[in-house]
Amino acid sequence: MKNRLRVLRAERSWSQADLAKALGVSRQTVNAIETEKYDPSLPLAFKIGDVFGQTIEEIFQPNAAPRGEG
Amino acid sequence: MDWSVWVGIGLLGAAGFLYTRAELQWWAGVGLGLAPVLPVLLRLRTLAPAAVAEPLVVTECARIPERLQLRLMAAALLAASFLFMVTWLLKSVELASAGRLAVALLPIPAFALFIVAEVAVLLRMDELQKRIQLEALAIAFPAVAVLGITVEYLQKAGFVSQWTVGDVWPYMILLYLPAYVVSRWRYR
Numbered sequence: 001m002k003n004r005l006r007v008l009r010a011e012r013s014w015s016q017a018d019l020a021k022a023l024g025v026s027r028q029t030v031n032a033i034e035t036e037k038y039d040p041s042l043p044l045a046f047k048i049g050d051v052f053g054q055t056i057e058e059i060f061q062p063n064a065a066p067r068g069e070g
Numbered sequence: 071m072d073w074s075v076w077v078g079i080g081l082l083g084a085a086g087f088l089y090t091r092a093e094l095q096w097w098a099g100v101g102l103g104l105a106p107v108l109p110v111l112l113r114l115r116t117l118a119p120a121a122v123a124e125p126l127v128v129t130e131c132a133r134i135p136e137r138l139q140l141r142l143m144a145a146a147l148l149a150a151s152f153l154f155m156v157t158w159l160l161k162s163v164e165l166a167s168a169g170r171l172a173v174a175l176l177p178i179p180a181f182a183l184f185i186v187a188e189v190a191v192l193l194r195m196d197e198l199q200k201r202i203q204l205e206a207l208a209i210a211f212p213a214v215a216v217l218g219i220t221v222e223y224l225q226k227a228g229f230v231s232q233w234t235v236g237d238v239w240p241y242m243i244l245l246y247l248p249a250y251v252v253s254r255w256r257y258r
Contacts, residue, residue: 024196025196025197026199028257029196029197029198029199031258032198032257037256037257037258038198038201038257040197044197
């Protein structure tokens with residue numbers, strides 16, 4: 001699953017540690033999500049949405065997005 | 071700490087295994103316990119320095135309090151020391167039947183403490199850390215089953231003389247350790 005976590009974090013000048021602290025997870029987890037090696041659970045995805053003030057769909061997209069999207 | 075706690079527990083298990091199954095001094099048991107695991111770690115470090123050096127470092131915001139990790143390590147050390155002590159007592163001291171029974175059951179409270187400490191740490195892990203543990207167990211558990219079945223049939227065929235239920239748990243620890251490192255490496 002693709003995501004805009006790194007971009008959103010960079011826009012706010014947050015470190016991975018800052019975001020991890022806000023989400024209550026380890027920095028390794030944030031890194032694994034950013035590098036798309038790990039897809040977060042739904043509760044964590046909602047929490048990520050809350051932290052950035054966006055919906056899950058605005059942050060996460062399926063790997064094979066339909067043409068014309070994204 | 072984090073990863074080093076689990077590696078440390080694995081090393082203790084390996085040392086305990088060797089010590090309890092051979093006529094060795096304690097330092098030889100610890101040394102030989104380290105031997106099979108270090109090459110795996112060193113090899114991984116050579117293959118992917120960042121995989122071992124960077125992501126395995128303590129996270130600034132890990133949810134697992136250090137006191138819980140220290141408690142786990144202390145409980146593992148206590149359990150290992152009981153293991154060494156009981157092995158030594160049963161090998162070296164002449165005891166009556168009741169005494170041998172009491173000595174044989176001595177490690178149970180220490181291992182119960184270890185389980186309590188381990189569960190406390192597991193409950194504080196985030197979802198990725200729990201997945202890493204699960205994957206490590208999912209690799210180690212069938213690997214031990216295959217190993218056990220293989221050795222059992224080798225024993226039946228007369229190629230292995232001794233294989234008891236006591237030989238299973240050390241291999242769980244020995245195989246869990248590289249499985250944990252590999253699983254952790256996947257999410258580097």
